[in-house]
Amino acid sequence: MIEAVWIAFAFGLGLLFKQVGLPPLIGYLGAGFALSLLGERVGVGPDDSYILTHIAHLGVLLLLFTVGLKLKVKNLVRPEVVGGSLLHFGLSTALFLPAFLYLLDLPLGEASLLAMALSFSSTVLAAKVLEGKRELRAFHGRVAIGVLIMQDLIALVAISIASGKSPSSWALMVLILPLCKPILYKLLDLSGHEELMVLLGLLLALVVGGAGFETLGLSSELGALAFGAMLAGHKRAGELSQSLWSLKEIFLVGFFLQIGLGGLPDQHALIFALVMTLLLPLKSALFFALFVGFKLRARSAFLSSLTLTNYSEFGLIMASLVLPQWLVPLALTVAFSFVISAPLNRIVHSIYEHIAPLLTRFERDIRHPDEQPITLDDAQILIMGLGRTGRAAYDNLSEKGYRVIALDSDPVAVETSLQAGRRALFADAEDPVFWQNLDMPNIHSVILAMNDAEAKTITVHNLRGRGFDGLIVSHAMYEDIARRIIQAGADHTYLTMSEAGTGLAEHVARSIQERSRLLSDGQSEIRPPGRPPQPDAQA
Template sequence: MLEASWIAFAFLMGLAARFIGLPPLVGYLAAGFTLSGLGQYLHIGPLDSSILTHIAHLGVLLLLFTVGLKLKLSNLVRIEVIGGGLLHFVISSLLFLAAVVLILELPLREAVLLSVALSFSSTVLAAKVLESKRELRSFHGRLAIGVLIIQDLLALVVMSLANGEAPSPWALLVFALPLLRPLLFRLLDASGHEELMVLLGLLLALVIGGYGFESLGLSSELGALAFGAMLARHKRAIELSNALWSIKEVFLVGFFLQIGISGLPGPDALAFAVVMALLLPFKGLLFFVLFVMFRLRARSAFLGSVSLTNYSEFGLIVASVVLPQWLIPLAITVALSFVISAPLTRLAHPLYKRLARWLIPLERDTEHPDEQPLSLGNAQIVIMGMGRTGRAAFDYLRAKGFEVVGLDSDPVVIEACAKAGRRALFADGEDQMLWQRLDMPCVEAVILALNDAETKIISIGQLRERGFPGLIASHAMYEDIAQRILEAGADRTYLTMSEAGAGLAEHVAHELRPGA
């Protein structure tokens, strides 16, 4: 009965948060704190959240497994990821150490561990918000996730050293995991498209990856991430991620509820959380400076930094192991940073648009790894988004004799297009500088084949703002989204499922009556 009331209350608070323009996860956090407060007010003692703790842990493992499914090792082995992640960890730990010693006068060991816990950013929040915006595979999305993985590995080392426990000697076997990739690929191929595939994902994420790594003295979170990454190159990796999506989302509600239910803070804990929240902008600023130093454009540096401007649930894990007396103050700090960071991340693109004129001059005058094209040459049609819809449109139009070019924000997609003989360039439609600087002398039409509606609307606005007179066409899943796209300035919008049905009927009619 108690769990049922938690679910109902979480739904109501999540709905309320969405109604006022905040992500539902902020409502889940508020629900947890409210339930904890009600428990104290009604004198029913601390709420038993043992079941919720297990659900929350499963949600985190599934999230990291699905992040791993979209991860490529080549995205991690980059100077801006490794250098930015390590430098930020060292510098922010030292800065937080100075602040903690100055304000709290703690023993050195306790102060160091607390500072390290505060230096990490939230993998769960960043991955969830980036995924909801379909930006996990964008340049700044991969940058943020790469840095977070570096931090997670550092957190594992810190916990092992602080706890005085070394992993089992058998942990060395993890270096042989890549040898299992062919077997995992065969299992995924053999599992079909229904419940067996979902069960395989749960088995790898929760049992073999999670419990298996834990039994070796390693992080279960790292295990789930590792097994997801091993499947990332499989052609059905995204299908598996989508199949696990609903389960993961439900379990993650437990994670955010658990933070709040862990207990209400006292005045000292609240004061600590407020002070740490005031220091949060400096954490994001340090990320931005480091990313620009590593030759990234201001836009990628800004968007990546915003995603990382929060405190981490790994800080709570570190505290639970070596700083139990700081668990509730850190929980409040993490929760408050989520309340600040979640809406900030969702508003990152319009916020950058306002700040661009001050941020762009800070870029280094050199070739950037996230450079975008300056000219489309003789291309007549531009296709923004080279997923299945974009590739189908590209092949059809090229067969009709048009000069076509594709644009996509995922370098992996660009590489796949190059191998398939499709001309595609790296570009992000939400970047105002792309459309302002891009030379399109022969372009007659732009097709928006992106999944994210907001990116389409921003792209349409930027194109019309620069005076593009040509045809802009887009697809949409729902009628209300289609209407918003038309209002933004598109000439045509097509409902995806309706067009698929009409196309299917056309093929059937042609087979039955070829001359019709």
């Protein structure tokens, strides 16, 4: 059974790469190349890739749909996103084009398409890496994803033009999609919290968005992204994204396997891929220069640039349609770029700390509006994180008369809290420059309510490192994480589930005491409001 072979190879090599500290997705790529090499000896025939191609396509659609769930259109219409993506596309294509024309002796049309294919960065890898580090909504994550979406749109236009296909006359129907948002919101409300919600996500991503846009002569990827973005403002968008997580991850394994199964490279393809991999620093440097030019600080520019330092799966899509002779060299190039980019993005914060003195020299004197220094004024208690725990702590302490302020790296969470009347500011707790510029003269207590354990330990280190001797309290899901936060310098760490159980027990104890008090006062029966007295069973 061919599916068993795929799963066995993907799991085996994925686990192997995970054990040596590399992302499992590199193992999935290796599994694809291994299956391509072994071929029929392990039961993989030339006709078996059709199913995997379909699975891979579903994985990409689900990924783009979940990315759309975390985005707002207004985050795309920003100078650093629009300008950065367009300028990088133009400059990158212009740099590659002469080399392909004269060194590879390619025709102008073929050289232009190949240069375009290599100017894009991988949405799949970048979104997966950012999601894994929970930085998809951080400022540098939003910049990177915004640029990737712009690149995807450019790629889709380029593919449409190069393939000679044009949208149908019904394609203008997509202009009325914003009018459907109330219907989509209602469907999400009615779907509940279980399998119906998952089915709704699949329906919108794969059927309405994917197949629907293809019927109109448009890209299915664009359709999945568009329907995800339309639901981004719904309060349950995050829950829908989480419910699709496992399905998306499984289907994306098929995507990485498919890249490897595209074929084994010859010597020329290998040389081409190695040369293009050596040029990755040029791609990163160009992004960094453009982002700094758009007023981003060096840290944000560097983090966004390194996220984009890879080659794109859209280059493979373009090759499969209009450059079939380049499919294998481009597949190997994309694979090599993933091998380089994924590990680097795991340690990107450490890399920046070592080279920050060099990079900060390129910063402009004018700062981006989202990266201005933060002053906490008269606030007494600082809450880091505006999820359910952070909001509950804020509201409770405010009711007790404390002056509270909250910080979060998610602009949507900040905006929602501001609308609810809370004092909230945008900030990335993992940004060392943020801590250097933070003014908190009256803060005597800090509550860490972020989800990410590493962000909590980094926050504690930064607080203690800048001389803060006040109270630091955190919550944690597991005991080992709680110990790490305490070792970093926190005063108290509470286990979330244990505290929930303790709180529930206290509510029960108070209810028992209240019932006992009323019985002692002479009331013969205590009933919930609205429940009629029960007839005597013996009567």
